[in-house]
Amino acid sequence: MTERPAALDPAIARRVRRDSAGLFPAIAQQHDTGEVLMLGWMDDEALHRTLTTGRATYWSRSRQEYWVKGDTSGHQQWVRSVALDCDGDAVLVRVDQIGPACHTGTRTCFDADALPARVGNPGTTAAAGSDR
Numbered sequence: 001m002t003e004r005p006a007a008l009d010p011a012i013a014r015r016v017r018r019d020s021a022g023l024f025p026a027i028a029q030q031h032d033t034g035e036v037l038m039l040g041w042m043d044d045e046a047l048h049r050t051l052t053t054g055r056a057t058y059w060s061r062s063r064q065e066y067w068v069k070g071d072t073s074g075h076q077q078w079v080r081s082v083a084l085d086c087d088g089d090a091v092l093v094r095v096d097q098i099g100p101a102c103h104t105g106t107r108t109c110f111d112a113d114a115l116p117a118r119v120g121n122p123g124t125t126a127a128a129g130s131d132r
Contacts, residue, residue, distance in 0.1 A: 008048040016044070017089040023059060024089055026050075028069075028101060031080040031094040037101035038109040040069075042091060047082075054079050056093050075099035 007013075018024050022044070028037040040058035042050070046066055049057035056069045056077035070076030077095040084091055102109040 008044040008051075012047070012051075012084075013044055015084055015088045016047070016091075017087065018043070021061075023061070024091060026056075026058060026091045026093055028056060028077055028093050028095050028097070030097055032096075035108060036110055037077075037095070037097055037107070047091065050079060050093060051082060056095055069095075069101075070098065073099070073103075075101065077101070 016024060023041045024043075026040045026042045026046075028040065029035065030037055040056075041061055042057075043059050046057045046059045049055075049066070049068075053068075056079055058067055058069065059065075060067050076098045077093070078098070079093060079095055081094045082091060083094075097107075100107055102111070104112075106112070
C-alpha cells in the first residue's frame, strides 16, 4: 500500500483562494527564459505534490484525476520555484520544461491563435477606468 503524503502546509493553505470546486489556476513558466508555457489547475493536494516532489502535478478537470506533467508524454516539468500571487488566487510554477509543454505538441500552449489587440504605448495616457 502506498503511503499518502502529508497535507499541504496549513500556513500555505490559508493563503490560497479556491474556486467553488476547490481549484486554482497554475501558470507554468520556463524558469530561464520567462516563456509562459501553459495553464493548468491545482487543488491543495496537487500543490502539495508539486512542492514536495520537484515535479509539476495538476488536477485534470476532464479526467477527474491528478497528473504529473510528462508521466505519459515524457515532456516533463521539473520545478525550479513556486510562487503564490498577491491575492492568493493563482500559482506561478517556474519549471525546466523537457520537450513540448502543450498537448498539441508545441513548445507552449500560447503559440497559436493570436488575438487582434491594439498595441499600447507607455508614453500615452490610458483611458479613465481602464486600470484595476
